[in-house]
Amino acid sequence: MRTGVFVCWCGLNIGGVVDVPRVVQEISGYPGVARAVDYRYMCSDPGQQLIKDTIREERLDSVVIAACSPGMHEATFQTVAESGGVNPYRCEIANIREQCSWPHQNEPGKATRKAVELIRAAVEKVRGDEALSALSIPVTRRALVIGAGIAGMQAALDIAEAGHEVVLVERLPHIGGHMAQLSETFPTLDCSQCILTPKTSEVGRHPRIRLVTNSEVESVSGYVGNFTVRIRRRATYVNWDLCTGCGLCTEKCPSKTPSAFERGLAKEPAVTIAFPQAVPHKPVIRAEACRHLTSGKCGVCEKACPVGAIDFEQQDLLLEEKVGAIVVATGYDLHPKAKVGEYGYGVYPDVIDGLEFERLNSASGPTQGEIRRPSDGKVPKEVVFIQCVGSRDQENGYPYCSKICCMYTAKHARLYKHKVPDGQPYVFYMDIRAGGKGYEEFVQEATDEGVLYLRGRVARVFQDGDRLVVFGVDTLSGKKVEIHADMVVLATAIVPASGAKELARTLKLATDRYGFFSEAHPKLRPVESLTRGIYIAGCAQAPKDIPDTVTQAGSAAAKVLALFSAERLSHSPTVAAVDEELCSGCGVCVEACAYDARTLDVRRRVAVVNDVLCEGCGTCAVACPNGATRQKNMARSQVLSMIDAVVG
Amino acid sequence: MVSSENRRKLLDISGEDVTSCYQCGKCSAGCAMAAMMDLLPHQVIRLVQLGQVEEALASRTIWLCASCLACSARCPRGVSLPNVMESLRVTLLRLGGRHLDPVRLPADVLENAPEQALVAGLRKYT
Numbered sequence: 001m002r003t004g005v006f007v008c009w010c011g012l013n014i015g016g017v018v019d020v021p022r023v024v025q026e027i028s029g030y031p032g033v034a035r036a037v038d039y040r041y042m043c044s045d046p047g048q049q050l051i052k053d054t055i056r057e058e059r060l061d062s063v064v065i066a067a068c069s070p071g072m073h074e075a076t077f078q079t080v081a082e083s084g085g086v087n088p089y090r091c092e093i094a095n096i097r098e099q100c101s102w103p104h105q106n107e108p109g110k111a112t113r114k115a116v117e118l119i120r121a122a123v124e125k126v127r128g129d130e131a132l133s134a135l136s137i138p139v140t141r142r143a144l145v146i147g148a149g150i151a152g153m154q155a156a157l158d159i160a161e162a163g164h165e166v167v168l169v170e171r172l173p174h175i176g177g178h179m180a181q182l183s184e185t186f187p188t189l190d191c192s193q194c195i196l197t198p199k200t201s202e203v204g205r206h207p208r209i210r211l212v213t214n215s216e217v218e219s220v221s222g223y224v225g226n227f228t229v230r231i232r233r234r235a236t237y238v239n240w241d242l243c244t245g246c247g248l249c250t251e252k253c254p255s256k257t258p259s260a261f262e263r264g265l266a267k268e269p270a271v272t273i274a275f276p277q278a279v280p281h282k283p284v285i286r287a288e289a290c291r292h293l294t295s296g297k298c299g300v301c302e303k304a305c306p307v308g309a310i311d312f313e314q315q316d317l318l319l320e321e322k323v324g325a326i327v328v329a330t331g332y333d334l335h336p337k338a339k340v341g342e343y344g345y346g347v348y349p350d351v352i353d354g355l356e357f358e359r360l361n362s363a364s365g366p367t368q369g370e371i372r373r374p375s376d377g378k379v380p381k382e383v384v385f386i387q388c389v390g391s392r393d394q395e396n397g398y399p400y401c402s403k404i405c406c407m408y409t410a411k412h413a414r415l416y417k418h419k420v421p422d423g424q425p426y427v428f429y430m431d432i433r434a435g436g437k438g439y440e441e442f443v444q445e446a447t448d449e450g451v452l453y454l455r456g457r458v459a460r461v462f463q464d465g466d467r468l469v470v471f472g473v474d475t476l477s478g479k480k481v482e483i484h485a486d487m488v489v490l491a492t493a494i495v496p497a498s499g500a501k502e503l504a505r506t507l508k509l510a511t512d513r514y515g516f517f518s519e520a521h522p523k524l525r526p527v528e529s530l531t532r533g534i535y536i537a538g539c540a541q542a543p544k545d546i547p548d549t550v551t552q553a554g555s556a557a558a559k560v561l562a563l564f565s566a567e568r569l570s571h572s573p574t575v576a577a578v579d580e581e582l583c584s585g586c587g588v589c590v591e592a593c594a595y596d597a598r599t600l601d602v603r604r605r606v607a608v609v610n611d612v613l614c615e616g617c618g619t620c621a622v623a624c625p626n627g628a629t630r631q632k633n634m635a636r637s638q639v640l641s642m643i644d645a646v647v648g
Numbered sequence: 649m650v651s652s653e654n655r656r657k658l659l660d661i662s663g664e665d666v667t668s669c670y671q672c673g674k675c676s677a678g679c680a681m682a683a684m685m686d687l688l689p690h691q692v693i694r695l696v697q698l699g700q701v702e703e704a705l706a707s708r709t710i711w712l713c714a715s716c717l718a719c720s721a722r723c724p725r726g727v728s729l730p731n732v733m734e735s736l737r738v739t740l741l742r743l744g745g746r747h748l749d750p751v752r753l754p755a756d757v758l759e760n761a762p763e764q765a766l767v768a769g770l771r772k773y774t
């Protein structure tokens with residue numbers, strides 16, 4: 001074996017702690033090491049050239065790079081090794097930065113010794129490495145987008161416009177997400193429906209977008225380029241192929257219950273089209289509210305429908321789709337105001353949340369856009385807005401900032417002032433976070449228009465007669481304040497959409513502890529998940545406003561398109577392999593594998609590995625009681641000699 | 649004068665690291681005694697953060713605080729204000745001469761004050 005060892009200083013990151021020249025000297029004499037050299041920045045162009053030149057000069061057959069984490073530069077150095085003439089799978093990384101110089105900054109002597117040991121172990125590993133070549137897999141050029149808010153719609157449109165088919169799955173009967181509920185939008189105060197409907201109708205009629213609403217993803221199997229998705233389309237009890245969307249059924253239905261779209265501020269019939277601009281413009285029967293479906297009576301809609309589209313017998317439908325990439329865009333919900341006991345126990349009708357305010361201000365909403373309070377329909381003359389409700393509250397809510405509520409509260413206070421010029425809006429805030437193009441100016445205008453900002457949190461809100469008493473503080477004057485208000489609007493925290501954690505489990509994706517989908521890297525890979533071929537966009541990843549959501553959706557679409565542009569995809573060959581002589585066909589490994597990469601060949605009674613599904617995690621190798629499973633380039637013998645190199 | 653030394657001294661007594669307080673004022677907003685106080689609870693915390701404890705020690709607030717815990721129950725940052733108030737009182741009491749001496753209490757106070765108030769007073773001022 002002729003191994004070259006390349007030790008990187010990483011400027012002072014490694015070189016400031018580890019005695020690099022000494023490491024080079026010690027490792028030079030190690031069995032199998034043909035040459036050891038150091039360089040200030042091994043990842044730089046001259047560093048890479050040094051590796052290539054040394055491979056040629058020393059006729060190396062393997063290399064060990066002692067540098068930063070393989071997560072950073074393994075791919076770089078594998079490519080360098082390959083272009084120098086060494087098989088890329090005979091290139092090993094010894095991580096002497098994250099696992100050595102950084103954690104042992106105060107013990108340079110010990111760090112130097114550890115660096116030598118880590119490199120020795122890597123030399124032992126590379127000794128046993130086989131020369132492998134990457135696996136090649138086909139790509140299905142079709143995408144699945146989950147969630148049809150502005151994020152999902154934008155991603156679907158961008159992918160479809162580039163010429164690929166998209167299956168767009170939405171849980172609700174209609175598309176548009178929360179944007180459909182907003183009245184006007186910051187920072188320009190344009191009407192949300194007016195900027196949304198061009199998108200929803202484009203999605204609705206796009207020849208390459210298959211819209212599947214009232215549906216949810218039930219299971220996903222496969223891998224990048226080759227996913228199989230099962231979708232459950234819940235029964236709508238209306239045959240949409242026959243239905244013309246005339247709405248006669250919705251007019252006749254006698255069973256009225258609170259509307260989720262109107263956030264409970266208005267009632268809707270059991271057979272309903274949530275709002276006038278809904279796409280698709282077809283009704284669904286809400287089974288729990290329907291008299292016929294709950295007690296077998298009524299059936300008025302069936303008689304009203306001129307085309308016989310009502311179908312009480314309709315069943316859920318299971319669809320199967322094959323796609324190559326998935327975009328998760330399931331958006332957000334609001335922290336339920338009922339959970340903020342001190343601000344009204346969720347019982348005072350005139351304590352509302354931000355989305356309820358949007359509905360009050362909407363021309364198509366329960367008050368036709370007039371600001372009237374829920375309890376008695378009076379126009380409120382004093383309105384208190386409270387920011388950071390549940391946000392930035394590690395003790396009783398969530399420690400994070402919800403990012404958009406400073407802006408939408410300024411918007412609400414202004415819109416209120418525009419509609420009720422003699423009214424007084426008060427805003428309790430802790431800090432104003434208005435970093436965005438035109439955002440600070442927008443907030444300043446609020447104060448110009450007469451919105452009074454008080455810096456402090458509110459302790460309590462309680463009902464006194466027909467008014468709400470707000471106990472707050474103004475920390476700038478150092479005074480406790482008490483305001484008697486007609487209505488209180490809470491800017492409640494943005495939380496992940498209900499069911500996000502379950503969906504994450506179905507997709508085998510990671511979330512943070514709140515349920516927001518985790519990106520592969522917080523700075524450099526913000527729209528990729530850790531699973532290849534699955535991307536995230538919009539509020540499903542973290543709270544954000546519409547401009548950021550649209551940007552991220554476009555970026556996720558670009559990633560999908562890049563994936564679809566390849567003829568075939570490559571997959572790492574360091575996967576598990578079965579020694580059929582030793583395998584007893586017990587199936588323990590099949591159970592152990594988290595990626596469904598193993599099956600049992602019943603006829604031959606041996607386990608088989610699906611190479612492209614195998615992530616090379618090694619669980620099966622540990623689980624196998626017969627030592628029949630081996631991880632390529634991580635064989636038992638390799639691991640044992642690595643340990644010897646460290647402890648011996 | 650701003651002093652981190654003073655802040656640490658109080659931390660030793662109270663076990664309460666006030667640096668996490670972000671001055672939202674929710675404690676003051678809900679404090680039942682606030683109307684009587686010269687400094688609001690969040691202002692006391694601010695003075696402690698700055699280590700300007702003389703002003704906090706001289707305030708009526710630390711004696712008026714009823715240790716009702718309404719503030720700490722609501723505090724988004726988990727600051728136990730009553731502990732901080734107690735550490736300030738203890739700082740003064742340790743200087744001596746300020747103890748409540750039951751023997752020297754006026755007879756009408758001893759007779760008329762509710763027992764609970766006496767016990768609470770002795771707990772707080774000794």
Ligand SMILES: Cc1cc2nc3c(=O)[nH]c(=O)nc-3n(C[C@H](O)[C@H](O)[C@H](O)COP(=O)(O)OP(=O)(O)OC[C@H]3O[C@@H](n4cnc5c(N)ncnc54)[C@H](O)[C@@H]3O)c2cc1C
Nearest residue numbers: 147149150151171177178185186331332354538539545546
């Ligand atoms: C009160 C308020 C006012 C706002 N005002 C503004 C403003 O003026 N300007 C601005 O820029 N931003 C504003 N925003 C922010 C804006 O609403 C968001 O940026 C935007 O809606 C995010 O879009 P999204 O597609 O990521 O999520 P969403 O709009 O939440 O869409 C997600 C979609 O996914 C669907 N879904 C969820 N789970 C599943 C599942 N498991 N399967 C299938 N489908 C699923 C949902 O039904 C929904 O249709 C406001 C937010 C609030 C709360």
Ligand code: SF4
Nearest residue numbers: 391401402403405406
């Ligand atoms: S955006 Fe503003 S209101 Fe919302 S949590 Fe952050 S600071 Fe509070």
Ligand code: SF4
Nearest residue numbers: 583584586587589624
């Ligand atoms: S666990 Fe080992 S012996 Fe059992 S089926 Fe898997 S590879 Fe074969």
Ligand code: SF4
Nearest residue numbers: 669671672673675723
């Ligand atoms: S409630 Fe807590 S964080 Fe807010 S000012 Fe009071 S002590 Fe500080």
